[in-house]
Structures are given as structure tokens and as C-alpha cells.
Amino acid sequence: MAAGVAAWLPFARAAAIGWMPVASAPMPPPPREKRRGQDGLIILNVSGTRFQTWRNTLERYPDTLLGSTERDFFFHEETNEYFFDRDPDIFRHILNFYRTGKLHYPRHECISAYDEELAFFGIIPEIIGDCCYEEYKDRRRENTERIQDDEENENNNDLVLPEMSFRESMWRAFENPHTSTMALVFYYVTGFFIAVSVMANVVETVPCSSGPNRAKEVSCGERYALAFFCLDTACVMIFTVEYLLRLIAAPSRYKFVKSVMSIIDVVAIMPYYIGLVMTDNEDVSGAFVTLRVFRVFRIFKFSRHSAGLRILGYTLKSCASELGFLLFSLTMAIIIFATVMFYAEKGSSATKFTSIPAAFWYTIVTMTTLGYGDMVPKTIMGKIFGSVCSLSGVLVIALPVPVIVSNFSRIYHQSQRAEKRRAQKKTRLARIRATKSSGANAYLQYKRNGMLADAEEEASKEAGQSLVCKTNPTFETQHHHLLHCLEKTTNHEFVDEQTYETNCMEVSLTKPSMSRSSSLSSSPHGLSSCCTRRNKRKSFNVSNSNMVGGRRGSIQELSTIQIRERPMSNSRSSLNAKFEETVPLNSEEQSYITAAVISMPTPPVTTPEGGDSVSSHDFLQSNIVRVSAL
Amino acid sequence: MGAVVGTLTMQTRQRQPSRDKVDDELEMTMVCHRPEGLEQLEAQTNFTKQELQVLYRGFKNECPSGVVNEETFKHIYAQFFPHGDASTYAHYLFNAFDTRNNGSIKFEDFVMGLSTLLRGTVREKLEWTFYLYDINRDGFINKEEMTEIVRAIYDMMGKYTYPALKGDVPKQHVDAFFVKMDKNKDGVVTLEEFVIACQEDENMMRSMQLFENVM
Numbered sequence: 081m082a083a084g085v086a087a088w089l090p091f092a093r094a095a096a097i098g099w100m101p102v103a104s105a106p107m108p109p110p111p112r113e114k115r116r117g118q119d120g121l122i123i124l125n126v127s128g129t130r131f132q133t134w135r136n137t138l139e140r141y142p143d144t145l146l147g148s149t150e151r152d153f154f155f156h157e158e159t160n161e162y163f164f165d166r167d168p169d170i171f172r173h174i175l176n177f178y179r180t181g182k183l184h185y186p187r188h189e190c191i192s193a194y195d196e197e198l199a200f201f202g203i204i205p206e207i208i209g210d211c212c213y214e215e216y217k218d219r220r221r222e223n224t225e226r227i228q229d230d231e232e233n234e235n236n237n238d239l240v241l242p243e244m245s246f247r248e249s250m251w252r253a254f255e256n257p258h259t260s261t262m263a264l265v266f267y268y269v270t271g272f273f274i275a276v277s278v279m280a281n282v283v284e285t286v287p288c289s290s291g292p293n294r295a296k297e298v299s300c301g302e303r304y305a306l307a308f309f310c311l312d313t314a315c316v317m318i319f320t321v322e323y324l325l326r327l328i329a330a331p332s333r334y335k336f337v338k339s340v341m342s343i344i345d346v347v348a349i350m351p352y353y354i355g356l357v358m359t360d361n362e363d364v365s366g367a368f369v370t371l372r373v374f375r376v377f378r379i380f381k382f383s384r385h386s387a388g389l390r391i392l393g394y395t396l397k398s399c400a401s402e403l404g405f406l407l408f409s410l411t412m413a414i415i416i417f418a419t420v421m422f423y424a425e426k427g428s429s430a431t432k433f434t435s436i437p438a439a440f441w442y443t444i445v446t447m448t449t450l451g452y453g454d455m456v457p458k459t460i461m462g463k464i465f466g467s468v469c470s471l472s473g474v475l476v477i478a479l480p481v482p483v484i485v486s487n488f489s490r491i492y493h494q495s496q497r498a499e500k501r502r503a504q505k506k507t508r509l510a511r512i513r514a515t516k517s518s519g520a521n522a523y524l525q526y527k528r529n530g531m532l533a534d535a536e537e538e539a540s541k542e543a544g545q546s547l548v549c550k551t552n553p554t555f556e557t558q559h560h561h562l563l564h565c566l567e568k569t570t571n572h573e574f575v576d577e578q579t580y581e582t583n584c585m586e587v588s589l590t591k592p593s594m595s596r597s598s599s600l601s602s603s604p605h606g607l608s609s610c611c612t613r614r615n616k617r618k619s620f621n622v623s624n625s626n627m628v629g630g631r632r633g634s635i636q637e638l639s640t641i642q643i644r645e646r647p648m649s650n651s652r653s654s655l656n657a658k659f660e661e662t663v664p665l666n667s668e669e670q671s672y673i674t675a676a677v678i679s680m681p682t683p684p685v686t687t688p689e690g691g692d693s694v695s696s697h698d699f700l701q702s703n704i705v706r707v708s709a710l
Numbered sequence: 711m712g713a714v715v716g717t718l719t720m721q722t723r724q725r726q727p728s729r730d731k732v733d734d735e736l737e738m739t740m741v742c743h744r745p746e747g748l749e750q751l752e753a754q755t756n757f758t759k760q761e762l763q764v765l766y767r768g769f770k771n772e773c774p775s776g777v778v779n780e781e782t783f784k785h786i787y788a789q790f791f792p793h794g795d796a797s798t799y800a801h802y803l804f805n806a807f808d809t810r811n812n813g814s815i816k817f818e819d820f821v822m823g824l825s826t827l828l829r830g831t832v833r834e835k836l837e838w839t840f841y842l843y844d845i846n847r848d849g850f851i852n853k854e855e856m857t858e859i860v861r862a863i864y865d866m867m868g869k870y871t872y873p874a875l876k877g878d879v880p881k882q883h884v885d886a887f888f889v890k891m892d893k894n895k896d897g898v899v900t901l902e903e904f905v906i907a908c909q910e911d912e913n914m915m916r917s918m919q920l921f922e923n924v925m
Binding site: 088089090091092093094095096097098099100101102103104105106107110111134136179660 | 760765768771827836838859887904
């Protein structure tokens with residue numbers, strides 16, 4: 081029931097009195113009215129903008145947030161109004177929906193913001209009025225396409241490294257040449273050989289100047305037959321190897337064999353092999369010559385290297401219906417005009433229009449405004465029809481072409497956008513990661529700072545950032561406490577992304593040491609583990625260039641820092657103590673190195689240990705060590 | 711003196727369409743009617759000011775131009791009875807509200823009618839109902855008129871009813887009605903017969919009281 085009509089319900093009910101005399105049975109009792117007071121004004125405060133409306137207006141749609149008791153959750157006692165912390169501009173449209181019964185979509189608003197508001201207020205978007213529905217649907221479709229595009233790209237460029245088999249990594253190298261140097265080299269080499277092969281095909285037909293003793297000119301191909309043959313062999317060998325490699329690496333061989341690119345590959349190299357197999361038989365040499373034409377298909381192999389070529393191919397495929405229409409209309413026109421021209425020119429003598437198919441050629445040449453001039457009409461009627469033919473040709477060809485052009489433009493711009501987004505993505509991701517990690521680091525920092533309340537001020541002063549730990553908002557404090565509880569529950573600790581990745585790399589590279597370090601839970605071997613770490617440390621690039629090799633040195637530095645800032649019990653012993661018990665101690669030590677932590681990005685850790693809980697302690701410990709070494 | 715001035719200032723205004731023919735069509739859609747003042751309506755009907763306000767807001771919302779024509783009226787009424795076809799009954803209802811027979815209901819007509827129905831005496835309600843049934847306004851209800859009304863009411867039920875509508879149910883209904891109402895068996899029902907017969911019927915009286923709290 082529409083909104084305004086609900087206001088007429090009392091009228092309809094009153095008019096029901098007209099049925100009473102006719103009724104044969106008594107009426108049911110009326111519903112009890114829940115008088116929540118008179119129809120009063122409701123104040124809706126949306127982020128400071130006050131909207132007022134009648135209560136009845138809102139209750140027209142009882143299955144939305146504002147029309148149901150759900151709005152009571154937003155009632156603000158002190159100011160006696162309903163407060164919503166949402167966008168007031170979009171709310172205006174939502175409130176108008178209650179008033180007029182029609183929901184409009186403002187064109188300048190972002191589609192996802194609008195959707196969110198609708199979802200919040202419990203209004204389904206299908207109610208959007210006809211005037212705005214088209215626009216809404218279009219924008220929504222665009223948005224989902226773009227999100228899908230992004231997701232696809234993300235999945236393609238995922239850097240999940242370790243567990244790829246050789247075959248998978250090879251396939252990935254083939255598909256994305258930018259992933260590794262080998263792939264890039266391969267990419268350029270094949271491109272070069274394609275170009276060479278095509279050039280050779282072209283050049284070998286050029287007539288080379290023959291010697292003075294020869295009567296006729298020979299083409300370069302015949303003169304330097306051996307050279308060209310060797311070149312051809314080399315190219316075909318490269319192509320064959322490439323094809324076989326792709327075939328091996330393809331995840332689905334059947335699908336690969338069916339794909340267009342593989343067909344082009346096969347067609348490109350087949351002529352050579354067929355030529356090898358066939359002998360210099362006179363009968364089949366004609367066919368052999370024909371086969372050499374197929375060598376030109378090698379040029380299509382360039383489509384792997386050029387995105388523009390792929391887009392062109394894709395456009396033609398997607399405009400198949402327009403192209404079909406073009407072809408069909410052209411054929412119709414050609415037949416019509418050819419017939420007319422034939423009969424028009426039949427009378428004149430020595431005419432070139434010997435048959436209707438012969439007139440086809442004239443029609444095509446005229447309609448495409450080529451006008452070779454090898455066939456011209458001589459009679460007056462012929463000339464008249466000829467001119468009509470050329471005019472209509474222009475029209476017929478000009479009609480479907482803009483559709484194809486606009487399709488191409490749209491697809492091209494889409495791919496441009498995707499490229500740009502991919503290029504910007506790296507910087508964007510890096511920045512997002514930085515902000516995210518600073519958030520995550522906030523917790524790590526908090527752990528180090530928050531443990532010792534009185535060390536805060538010193539540490540922060542030292543860091544020169546008095547803002548950092550001075551006044552933690554309640555929200556953050558509670559959040560950090562929660563994370564800490566989680567750590568305690570799982571006996572694992574939070575670390576940052578880079579260190580985790582470095583860990584992963586090390587896990588794959590230094591597997592044997594795992595067993596050893598896992599047995600290092602008891603501390604007597606602590607020192608030796610640190611020594612192994614030290615050894616490993618040398619083999620990796622660390623961003624902290626000031627890393628000193630040798631644990632002794634690090635301990636030294638640690639102690640010096642300690643001494644400088646705060647007298648403490650023997651730090652060396654604490655380091656030698658059991659690692660799993662050093663969590664509070666860790667934080668203590670960490671408090672000293674607050675300075676170092678704050679001033680630099682998360683330090684990568686070069687420990688070999690990966691996943692298990694104890695080793696994480698070790699790692700964290702070593703993390704501290706390294707940091708302090710700075 | 712004040713009353714005169716008051717009455718003079720609160721005239722019903724109606725914008726006349728302009729002379730030009732083309733503009734005529736344009737202006738027709740913008741004809742706006744404003745009702746008499748609130749106090750006046752309050753005096754003429756049995757509604758309070760607040761009730762009038764609520765009524766007018768609903769009325770104006772659905773008909774911004776201030777008048778309801780039959781099409782709109784039928785459309786509104788049909789929304790309440792989606793199962794069947796309410797257009798015939800809405801037509802009769804429209805005629806009952808349109809006391810001046812000019813094809814449109816102004817807010818005053820609307821409110822007057824409602825006042826009778828909801829706040830009127832029993833006699834007034836019965837008179838209104840008689841007026842509704844008497845389609846040709848000749849003072850008598852004959853069988854044809856009654857049959858039409860009853861058929862219109864059954865139309866609102868739609869096709870899917872339980873028990874299914876078999877035979878000429880409206881006709882049977884009308885016959886029963888006439889048996890009850892037509893005292894002197896002359897084939898028509900006058901106002902007096904109608905009122906007396908209705909007042910004798912306990913159920914009907916009780917039912918009529920049901921709708922008092924609609925507003």
C-alpha cells in the first residue's frame with residue numbers, strides 16, 4: 081500500500097458503515113488501538129542536521145528502521161530526539177521516501193555509500209522510483225564489474241610463493257613475464273625471433289641483383305637459400321621448444337590445446353615440418369608453396385606480446401553481431417546493385433559487365449569508394465545507377481562502424497584503467513600497508529610501552545614523540561588489552577607482516593635448523609641458538625645496515641643502552657634465561673628500545689625459526705636483540 | 711464586524727484557468743483548491759482541530775491539488791481491496807460524498823461526509839446510508855438499485871472466496887434484504903421504512919457503533 085493511501089484508511093473504514101444494512105452477520109470487534117499519544121512531531125538528528133516529521137509519516141513503513149520500534153534504540157534521552165550518526169545528505173532522500181512514497185537516487189552520490197545507507201535504514205533498493213531506477217542499476221553494475229576486475233587482478237598477482245610446483249611456476253612465468261627475470265628474458269627472446277622470422281619471410285621474396293652472367297633476376301630467397309633455411313630452422317626450433325614447454329606447463333592441457341594462441345603456434349610451425357617431410361616431388365611442390373603462406377601466421381604470435389592486438393581481437397569478437405550485420409547489408413546491396421548494373425549495361429557493346437558475378441567486382445569497388453576504374457559503366461542508366469550505388473555504399477558502411485569503434489574504445493579504456501590501477505596499486509598497497517602496520521605496530525608498541533607505566537614518559541621523551549604513549553584513548557587501551565588476552569590464550573604473539581614473511585622465506589631455506597631450534601626451549605642452549613642466528617644473520621640483507629654481527633656486540637649495546645637509560649638487573653642473565661619466561665622481561669627490555677622501535681620501521685628478523693610457539697618467543701627475543709643492536 | 715471581516719478574509723479561492731487554450735491544459739493541472747478556514751470547518755463538523763489537521767494532511771498528501779476526482783478516488787479505494795474490483799462500489803461511494811454532483815470532492819465534502827459517518831447520530835448515519843443506496847436520488851430504493859449495490863460489494867471480494875460464489879448470491883442477498891426492509895411490500899424501500907427496519911435490528915445497531923473510534 082502506498083504511503084499516502086494509508087492516511088485514507090480511516091475514511092475507508094468509515095465508509096464501511098455503508099455495508100451494515102446489507103450485512104447478514106454481525107461484524108467482528110474492532111482492533112484495540114494502541115494510542116501512543118497523539119500524532120506528534122519526531123525530531124531526527126542526523127549528524128547535527130535536524131529533520132522533523134510526523135510520527136505517522138514514519139510509521140507508514142513499519143518494516144524499516146524508522147517505522148518500527150528499532151528506532152527506539154537511537155533515542156537520545158537528554159535531547160529528546162532520535163540521533164543517527166549517518167550522512168545527512170543521503171538521509172534527506174530516505175526521509176523523502178517516507179513522505180512521498182518514492183525513493184530517488186541522487187546522481188552525484190557514490191553508489192556504495194548510498195547502498196550502505198539504504199541497508200542501514202532497512203529500505204530495499206528495488207523501491208527506487210522509475211525515474212531513477214535505470215541510473216541506479218547502471219551505476220551498480222559498473223561498480224560490481226570494477227570490483228570483480230580488481231579481485232581478478234589481485235588473485236592473479238598474488239604473491240603466494242613457497243608452495244608452487246615447478247610446473248606451476250613455469251606456467252606462471254609464461255603467463256606473467258614480469259614475475260621473474262628468466263620469464264622476461266624468455267619473453268623478449270621469443271618476441272625477437274618472431275620478428276626475425278617474419279622479416280626473413282618478407283625479405284626472401286625481394287629480388288636480389290643477380291650477377292652479370294645470369295639472365296633473370298632471382299629473389300634473395302633463392303640466392304641465399306641455405307642462409308634462409310638455417311634461419312628458418314632456428315626460428316622454428318625456438319617456437320617448437322616454446323610450444324612444448326607451454327604444453328607441459330599448462331594446468332589443463334586440453335584447454336590449452338583448444339585455445340586460440342596454441343592453434344596459432346601450431347599453424348606457424350607446421351609448414352616447416354611438412355616441408356621437411358615432403359620430398360622435392362613435382363606434384364606436391366605446388367601445395368608446398370601454398371603452405372609457405374601459412375608462415376605469415378607467425379605474426380599473430382605477437383599478440384602474446386602486445387595488449388593492443390589482443391584488445392583488437394577481443395573487440396572484433398565482441399562486435400560479431402555488428403560485423404555480421406555489416407556484412408549482410410553489404411551483401412544485399414552488392415547483389416542488388418550488381419544485378420541492376422548488369423541489366424543496365426547489357427545493351428552497350430564490348431561491355432565489361434559480362435555477368436552478374438562480374439558486376440560484383442564493380443559494385444564492391446564502387447561501394448567502398450575505391451573506384452579502380454577497370455570497369456566503368458558506359459550507358460546513361462548505368463551511370464545513374466552507378467552513382468546511386470556509390471552513395472549508398474558510403475551510408476551502409478558508415479552505419480555499423482561507429483558501434484564497432486565505440487566498443488573498441490570502451491574495451492580499450494577498460495584495459496587502460498586496469499593497467500593504471502595495477503600500476504598505482506603497488507604504491508597504494510605500500511601506503512595502505514604502512515598505515516595498517518602502524519596500527520598493528522601500535523599494539524606492539526603498546527606492549528612495550530604499556531607494561532611499565534612510569535617508563536612511558538622517559539621513553540617517549542627519548543623518542544621525541546611525546547604524543548605516542550601519553551594519553552591512550554580508552555578505545556585503544558581496551559583494544560590492546562584484548563589483543564594481549566588473545567596472545568595469552570593462544571600462547572602466540574603478534575608480529576608484523578614483514579617479519580612474518582621473512583620468517584616464511586627462512587623456513588623454506590633453512591629447514592634443517594628447525595629441528596635444532598625447536599629443541600632449544602630450555603635455555604642452556606640458548607646461547608648456541610643465538611650463535612646459529614648470528615651465523616644466519618650474516619647471510620641476509622637487513623634493512624638495518626647497522627646490524628652488528630656477533631651477539632656479543634649486540635649484548636654489549638643492549639647493556640649500554642640499558643645503562644644509559646635505566647639501571648637494571650643483569651641484562652645478560654635475563655637474555656640467557658629461559659626464553660619462554662621472558663615475555664615480561666622482553667617487554668621490559670623492549671621498553672628501553674622503545675626509542676629504536678619508534679624511529680624505524682619494523683625490523684626484519686633473520687631467525688630461522690618459523691611457526692611454533694616457543695620459537696616465536698625466541699624470535700621475538702632476537703627481534704629485540706637486533707633492534708637494540710641499532 | 712470582526713466576524714464579517716473574518717468571513718470575508720477566509721474565502722474559498724479558486725484559480726481560474728487562463729484564457730489561452732494551450733495554457734488551458736497546463737493550468738488545468740495546477741488548479742488548486744484551498745479549503746475554508748480551520749475554525750469554520752470545526753464549527754461545521756464534529757471533529758476537533760487536531761483531527762481536522764490529521765485528515766487534511768492525509769488528504770493533501772494524496773491529492774496535492776486539493777480536490778479528488780473520481781479516478782483518483784477509485785484508485786485510492788482500490789488499494790484497500792486488492793483482491794477484487796472495487797471500482798463500482800467506489801463509484802457509488804464517490805457519488806455519495808460528492809453532494810454537489812460536480813464530479814470532484816473537495817476537502818469540505820470529504821470532511822462533512824466523514825463527520826456524519828463517524829460522529830453523527832444514528833439517524834444521520836442511516837440517512838447517509840440510504841443516500842448511498844439510492845443511486846438515482848429519487849427517494850426510493852428499488853430492487854435494481856439494491857442489486858447493483860450488493861453486486862458491487864461482492865465484486866470487491868474477488869474471485870477466490872470461501873465458500874465459492876455459486877449461483878446468483880447477490881440476488882439472494884437482495885431478496886433477503888427486501889424481505890426485511892420492505893414493510894408494505896410495495897417493491898421499494900423508503901427512508902422511513904429503512905430507518906425503522908434498521909433500528910429494529912440489534913446486530914446492525916451494534917455494528918454501526920463499531921466504527922466510532924476510527925479517527
